Amino acid sequence: MSEAMRKIEISLTINGRTQTLAVEPRLSLSDMLRDELRLNGTHIGCEHGVCGACSILLDGVPIRSCLMLAVQADGHQITTVEGMCNEDQTPGILQEAFQDAHGMQCGYCTPGMLISAQALLTANNDPSLEEIKDAIGGNLCRCTGYTQIIESIQLAASRMREAG
C-alpha cells in the first residue's frame, strides 16, 4: 500500500455519540457521514461548496461538510439532521414546522435548510424576515421558491417562543 493510502484514526462526537474510525486523508466529511457512518440524512448536491445541502453543525455552528476533510473533524462535535429529532426519535420543533407549513417538496435541500435554520433559531428565536433570508442564503432550493421554507422557519420560531 502506498504512503498516500494510509488511513488515519480519528475520534469525534456525532449527535452525542463518540465514535472512532479510520479514514483516508482525501475523504470529505460529507462522504464519511454518508458512506462510512450511514448517516444519509446529510445530502450532497454539488460537492464543491455551492448548494448548502451538506450543511451540518460543527461545534454548534453551521458549516458545509463537503468543504472539510473527515480527518479535520478529529476531536470535534458534529450534529447532523438526524441529531435534530427529539430524544424519542420523533421530529423536533423545526422538522415538524417544515411538515406543517410545507417547507419542502422533493426534500433534497431540506437537511441543509434545517441545519441553517437551527443555527439561526438557537441564537435568536424571533428573527426578522431579513435575518431568516440571510441565514438560508447559502442553501439552494430548486423546488419551493423559498416562501414556504421561510414560513416554516417563522412557524418554528413562534412555537419555540411559546414553548419558552
Added chain:
Amino acid sequence: MKAAKFEYILAESIEQVVQVLDQGDGEAIVIAGGQTLMPMLSMRLARPETVIDINKIAELSGIEVTADEVIIKACTRQAEALASPEIQTRLPLLAKAISYVGHQQTRNRGTVGGSLSHADPASEIPLAALAMDAHVSLRSAAGARRVAMADYFLGPMMTARADNEVLLAVHFPLPQGDVRVGTAFHEVSERRGDFAVVAAAAHIQLDKDGICSNAALAIGGADSVPLRMTALEDRLRGDAITPERIQAVLADVANALTPGNDQHASAAYRRRVATVLAERALTEAAAEAQE
C-alpha cells in the same frame, strides 16, 4: 467529484509547515479553512501529493492590535474577524467587506489568509486589503519577507507567494495623527454571498480642515487582479471632497480598467458598473469621514 489521493499532515508548528513545503517541490499545499481548496481538490483542479493542515497551529490564529497596525493571523476565521469589535472599530472597511463574503456556513470555516492566498480577482477581502495598503508576511525555509498588497496580486488566482512559502498574517496599517476616516464597500453580485461581478472599496482620510489627505479606491472583478485607481486618488488628494469633485474624477475609473467578458457580465457592463460603484463608495466614504 472526489479528490485524488494525497498524504495528509497535521502540522504542529510553522517550522514544520515550511519544511514540508520546501521538500514538497511544489507538490505540497497548505489547507486552512478549506473553503477554496476543497472545491479545487474535489474538481481535481488541484492534485497535490501532500496537504498540510495548519488549523492546529495556535500562532497562526487570532487578531493583534499594536499602536500602528492590526495583524490578522492567516488562520483566523472570517466569522471571527467579522464579529471582532477591534475589526469593526479599527478596520471598518474590512468588516464591511467580510459581510459580503460567502454565507454563514463558509465564513465559519473560511479564513482571512485563505481568501488572500486564493486571490480570486473578484473576492472581497483582497480588495479591502489592497484599499487599506495592507501587506502580508510570508515565510519559507529560507526566511521571512513582507509583500505589500500593491505587489502581491499577479493575475487571477496568482500571487507573489511562492509554492514553498506559507502566509503567516496580514498587516493593516492604522491611520496616524489627527485624521478622520470614512470607508465604504459596494458590490454587485448575482445573489448576496456570490463572488462579486464588480466591487468597489473606498478609504478616505480628511485632515482637521476637511481636506482629503489620503484617498484609496480599489475596484475588483473588472480586471485580472483587484486594482487601485491611482490616477483618481492623486486627483482627489489636497482638496475637499464634494459631489462635483467626485464627478470630475470618475472618468478615470473606466480608463484604468480592462475588464473581461464572461457568462456573468460583458466588459462594457463591468466598466459601467465599476464607475457607478466607485461613485457610491466615494460619496459614502466621504460622507462618513465628514460626520
